[in-house]
Amino acid sequence: MEYILKNGVVFDPKNDVNGEETDIFIRDNKIVDKVSSDAKVLDVSGKLVMPGGVDLHSHIAGPKLSIGRLYRPEDIRKGVRAAPKDEVSGFEAGFSLPTCPTIGYRYTKMGYTTVTEAAVPPLEAKHAHEEINSIPNLDIPTLTLFGNNWFMLKYVKENRLDDLTLFISKWLKLAKGYGIKIVNPCGSEAWGWGKNVDGLDDPEPHWGVTGREVITSLTKVNERLGLPHSVHVHTNDLGHPGNYETTLETFDCVKDIKKNKNVDRNQIMHCTHIQFHAYKGTSWRDVSSGATELIDYINKHDHLTCDIGQITFDETTTMTADAPMEYDLFRLTGLKWANKDIEVETASGLIPSIYSSRAPVSVLQWAVGLEFFMGVRDPWKIALTTDSPNGGPFIRYPKIISWLMSNEKLQDMLDNEVHNWATNRTDLGTYNREYTWDEIAILTRASTSKILGLEDRGHLGVGAKADVSVYDIDVNDFDPTLKSNSSVIEEKLLNSKYTIKDGQILVKDSKIVKLVKSNHIWCNVQGLEKYEKTLEKRIKPEFNKYYTIKYENYGVNDHYVEPETRINIKYGGESFENN
Amino acid sequence: MxxxxxxxxxxxxxxxxxxxxxxxxxxxxxxxxxxxxxxxxxxxxxxxxxxNDKDQRLLNPMVRNSEGILEETTWDIALDKTAELLYNSVRPVLYGWGETSVEAIKKGIKIAEITGSVIDNQSTICHGSSIQAFQNVGHPVMTLGEVKNRADVIIYVGTNPMDDHPRHLSRYTTFPEGFFRRNGRKDRTIITLDPKYTNTAKVSDEWIQFNMNEDYLLFNALRMLLKGEKLDEKEIAGVPIERLENLVETMKNAEYGALFFGLGVSQTLAKQKNVDVLIQLVEDLNNYSKWSMLPMRGFFNVSGFNIALTSETGYPYGVDFSRGYPRFMVGETTTIDLLNRREPDFFMAVSADPGVQFPGYTIQHLVNIPTIQIDTHWGPYTELSDIVLPSTRVGVETEGTAYRMDSIPLFMKKVIDKPENCHSDEWILTRLYERLEQLKQMEDE
Amino acid sequence: MKVILNTGTSVIQAFYEKKGSTLKDEYRQAAAVAFMDINDMKKLSLNPRDKIKIKSDWGEVVVFVDKSHDAPHEGMIFLPKGPWANIVISPETYCCNVPTYKGVTAEISKTDEDVLLVSELMNKVYGKYNLKAEQLSDRPVYKKMGE
Known part of the structure; x- marks a missing residue:
């Protein structure tokens, strides 16, 4: 099938196309430079055209979501809608915890085509992939949790980086994972005893290993393997006043590690939901923003990238493998607490969270997130996320964009809507930056793809995946800086005019017209199979002793990941011959 | 031997x-x-x-004849009749699902959606009350390996795994060597709270007998003692105060404590309220030490149904599609309540036997409405079924996904061939779905 | 005698239920048995495998008795879950979807009446198809194709 998207106003930052009125040619699933005369013309004259949206950190599949839905029917009830008669999609249910199909519908309508599931424990990876099979219309890479895994801890403790390299390579195959996720390294293991670690250099009580050792070891392994994405780090001390120092130390601890020469990305570490890690002070009474120091570091260094984890003033559900933090929140708020410890691998916790524009702490967190958007000069270093649903559900991205594009809107919120901690305890009031469409396209498409290492998307160059979104905004006749237009931005970005994925029209005029199966994206390192086998042989007796399922039943069977995009990576690192 | x-x-x-x-x-x-x-x-x-018992195996589809005798028939006839009955009903209930694969369950959910049915599983008669309690107060759980590797104190309340989950202690919790419990059983204290001296109580270090239906009182007393309150009574729920004080001390001083509870808690008088307090007790204990809990789920995939249903509809059980979108209201959209109110006009049980599981008063309504059975063996419910569709056994004749009581997913293999004219639940439900779609299309035209 | 009735799983009842042998005598022997405290049995002059009639607000059923291995629990009888227990337990959910399987008050008395097999029991108690005695058996009774 061939299409011409005619006369749209195109924002394709990677290819330096900045709001030019130009045609996009699609043949089958790719962007091409010309099409035949049979091509179908889609007239999008003057409309906003961008590559399909790419989310690099969201929680959309797996056990955390299931627990959330199971214990929060009140959230499900908030998002119920009967199946529309004039669309192919079914009913919707859930707000911060949408059902699997609902997740697909809502992202598709927002013009997103790739969404990363950011935390999957290998033991329950089948569950995540099973849920992905119920989410329509997306490409979904999953990040595999390694930051508290016992085999990892053992190899780090004994400084066996060769074994750790093989372990990661093998375990990504077993979990059908795309990259390495580290969450509160050593802290979630300490939670096995009801404890946490305090900062980067506090050793886990049993293993004697520190967060610093885990992060640097896994970063070295990541670069040695040449994985397309860098390590994806949720640093220690999330949500604790005073934690910005730990975050700074974490930024700095990997800066001398050499990036693999074959990868496209610039960073060797991605620090996620940075907003939650940027507080000064000693308690929630004297807390203030630590964003300025972190922004300064980010502006001066090129080895790391961040996403924000913006707060959106909703009643939402927090969920994370940082289980001790969730218990802290439980003691703070008394809302109903869920916890799930997963043998040998990780812990996890959930708790509802009510972010109010009148509550000082919520407002501080909201302002800290916006400080990063305003303060980090190079938008290629950051990505727009809410750590959905932790800071707010992903359907709030358009609202955030409306804040970023209008200083008038933001100022109005500071003056009339939010608690005064936003101005008294953060530097948000000192910025007057307004984002352009080009920069928005970076935050939501170009930088996220580059950071993830998915070079085939996030842009509209010839040969790119034909993932395109078109919004019903007449770019040249529309002033996004006006406060009065912020609700228009939100409405239009929530309901795309076209969402095209792999050259197929999924949304037309804000209606879902096609449903396709989501694609599982995972990394397959090639060339180490022989060594992985010997590692497997050594691991198996321990595995069968400390897990409660058999090793033979552990991996994700191939049929759970259909259709798949298997990214083959030829291993080109140090030799294992001496192993 | x-x-x-x-x-x-x-x-x-x-x-x-x-x-x-x-x-x-x-x-x-x-x-x-x-x-x-x-x-x-x-x-x-x-x-x-x-x-399995081969001479009670259901081998061919059957439909009741005019004499009330089940008579073998073809799949086409049996499926057509089932589809027609379901399509023409206004309050259908699709019940069961605890002993089939997630793949089949997902087909069932689709059928429920297009027919406006209630879809519900055995949670509705077992741990539904526990799920309500999770929804009320919280859900602090773990996988079983956490218990094996870490637990030095394990408490079983109102459950008798030695009979119901026979390998629970030997493979998962008590006896095996764990990473931090190298001596297995010797490194752990096992305490059973039960009105009866069960086989689990017999292998425990301590059995605390308490009065029937006084769970709520007992658990509240434990919470009060944990908070340092003084109790004036000499005994609570039949247990001397000193024993309760000792129990609280043991729990507080655990390095890692695990609490398992069963239907003895969730089915007795105060039902979900019992579990509410038990969860709060575990939450409180985390101020002193590390504690987690888990309900002892019965059927091998009862947990998988809850997970699949939440993935697809948002709610864990008792989902009513009569308005086209899912609704869940305990006591309203749940099977026993519906049958007790004599509401349903169609009932299909998939891999479940209501004749074994439901109260007689509830079953009486099945006499008056069309009843369909999809199962592997002749059972009490067959004696009440108008149409019988013979299926296959997951993990033996059919492959599929199941979720353990702690929600660890497992892929179950197919090992031997099925009886010739039996089909998997997934196959049967797919054919049924196709027929329902056709009926819908015909009506639309 | 007034008792509190509890129902639940027993190994032997589950064994035959899961095996799929519910029509057979071995299932009846395993599931249609009230397990009693020996002192309660003495009060009614009951020996193991004698029969009692259990009456509750919801119905009545005849079952065997046996000595409980979980005693002492005077005043409480245990009946494995199944078609016999179902007749006397309470359907009341108190609007919380789970019927009352445990802690049901009942009256028990010694009897000479028969403990029915599953097919007889279902036919007699529910009467959906009103089958004749020869159509009820401990094996599946049905009409084969083409017979």
């Missing part, structure tokens, strides 16, 4: 048991001429299910 099986020609290892929520995945099947002749590692009950 039964003699060991020696006459076999094939060994298949690491099969998953299809009995209880332990989902033991270390089972070995011994085959001779492509038939299972022996089972290793499984408990008695699991082995009995895998070996």
């Amino acid at each position: 039964e003699k060991p099986i020696t006459d076999y020609d094939e060994v298949v290892r690491n099969c998953s048991c299809s009995y209880c929520g332990n989902n033991c995945d270390d089972i070995t099947y011994l085959l001779k001429d492509k038939e299972i002749v022996g089972v290793r590692h499984a408990c008695r009950i699991g082995a009995s299910k895998i070996i």
Whole structure:
């Protein structure tokens, strides 16, 4: 099938196309430079055209979501809608915890085509992939949790980086994972005893290993393997006043590690939901923003990238493998607490969270997130996320964009809507930056793809995946800086005019017209199979002793990941011959 | 002693048991001429299910004739009749699902949606009250390996795993060596709270007997003692205060504590309120030490149904599609309540036997409405069924996904061939779905 | 005698239920048995495998008795879950979807009446198809194709 998207106003930052009125040619699933005369013309004259949206950190599949839905029917009830008669999609249910199909519908309508599931424990990876099979219309890479895994801890403790390299390579195959996720390294293991670690250099009580050792070891392994994405780090001390120092130390601890020469990305570490890690002070009474120091570091260094984890003033559900933090929140708020410890691998916790524009702490967190958007000069270093649903559900991205594009809107919120901690305890009031469409396209498409290492998307160059979104905004006749237009931005970005994925029209005029199966994206390192086998042989007796399922039943069977995009990576690192 | 099986020609290892929520995945099947002749590692009950009673197997579709006798028929006739009855009903209930695969369950959910049915599983008669409690106060759980590796104190309340989940103690919690419990059983204190001296109580270090229906009182007393309150009574729920004080001390001083509870808590008088307090007790204990809990789920995939249903509809059980979108209201959209109110006009049980599971008063309504059975063996419900569709056994004749009581997913293998004219639940439900779609299309035209 | 009735799983009942042998005598022997405290049995002059009639607000059923291995629990009887127990337990959910399987008050008395097999019991108690005695058996009774 061939299409011409005619006369749209195109924002394709990677290819330096900045709001030019130009045609996009699609043949089958790719962007091409010309099409035949049979091509179908889609007239999008003057409309906003961008590559399909790419989310690099969201929680959309797996056990955390299931627990959330199971214990929060009140959230499900908030998002119920009967199946529309004039669309192919079914009913919707859930707000911060949408059902699997609902997740697909809502992202598709927002013009997103790739969404990363950011935390999957290998033991329950089948569950995540099973849920992905119920989410329509997306490409979904999953990040595999390694930051508290016992085999990892053992190899780090004994400084066996060769074994750790093989372990990661093998375990990504077993979990059908795309990259390495580290969450509160050593802290979630300490939670096995009801404890946490305090900062980067506090050793886990049993293993004697520190967060610093885990992060640097896994970063070295990541670069040695040449994985397309860098390590994806949720640093220690999330949500604790005073934690910005730990975050700074974490930024700095990997800066001398050499990036693999074959990868496209610039960073060797991605620090996620940075907003939650940027507080000064000693308690929630004297807390203030630590964003300025972190922004300064980010502006001066090129080895790391961040996403924000913006707060959106909703009643939402927090969920994370940082289980001790969730218990802290439980003691703070008394809302109903869920916890799930997963043998040998990780812990996890959930708790509802009510972010109010009148509550000082919520407002501080909201302002800290916006400080990063305003303060980090190079938008290629950051990505727009809410750590959905932790800071707010992903359907709030358009609202955030409306804040970023209008200083008038933001100022109005500071003056009339939010608690005064936003101005008294953060530097948000000192910025007057307004984002352009080009920069928005970076935050939501170009930088996220580059950071993830998915070079085939996030842009509209010839040969790119034909993932395109078109919004019903007449770019040249529309002033996004006006406060009065912020609700228009939100409405239009929530309901795309076209969402095209792999050259197929999924949304037309804000209606879902096609449903396709989501694609599982995972990394397959090639060339180490022989060594992985010997590692497997050594691991198996321990595995069968400390897990409660058999090793033979552990991996994700191939049929759970259909259709798949298997990214083959030829291993080109140090030799294992001496192993 | 039964003699060991020696006459076999094939060994298949690491099969998953299809009995209880332990989902033991270390089972070995011994085959001779492509038939299972022996089972290793499984408990008695699991082995009995895998070996199964062949002369009560449902082998062909059947429909009741005018004399009320089940009569064999073709799949086409049986499925057409089922589809027609379901399509023309206004308050259908699709019940069961605890002993089939997630793949089949997902087909069932689709059918429920297009027919406006209520879809519900055994949670509605078992741990539904526990799920309500999770929704009320919280959900602090763990996988079983956490208990094996860490737990030094394990408490069983109102559950008797030695009978219901026979390998729970031996494979998952009490007896095996764990990473931090090298001496297995010796490194752990096991306490059973139960009105009866159960087989689990017998292998425990301590049995605390308490009065029937006084769970709520007992658990509240434990919470008060934990908070340092003084109790004036000499005994609570029949237990001397000193024993409760000692119990609280043991719990507080645990390095890692695990609490398992069963239907003895969730089915007795205060039901979900009992579990509410138990959860709060575990939450409170985390101020002193590390504690987690888990309900002892019965069927091998009762947890998988809750997970699949939440993935697809948002709610864990008792989902009503009569308005086209899912609704869940305890006591309204749940099977027993619906049948007690004499509301349903169609009832289909998939891999479940309401004749074994439901109160007689509830069953009486099944006499007055069309009833369909999809199952593997003739049972009490067959005696009440108008149409019988013979299916296959997951983990033996059919592959599929199941979730353990702690929600660990397992892929269950197909090992032997199914009886010729039986079909998997997934196959049957797919054919039924197709017929329902056709009926819908015909009506639309 | 007034008792509190509890129902639940027993190994032997589950064994035959899961095996799929519910029509047969072995299932009846395993599931249609009230397990009693020996002192309660003495009060009614009951020996193991004698029969009692259990009456509750919801119905009545005849079952065997046996000595409980979980005693002492005077005043409480245990009946494995199944078609016999169902007749006397309470359907009341108190609007919380789970019927009352445990802690049901009942009256028990010694009897000479028969303990029915599953097919007889279902036919007699529910009467959906009003089958004749020869159509009820401990094996499946049905009409084969083409018979």
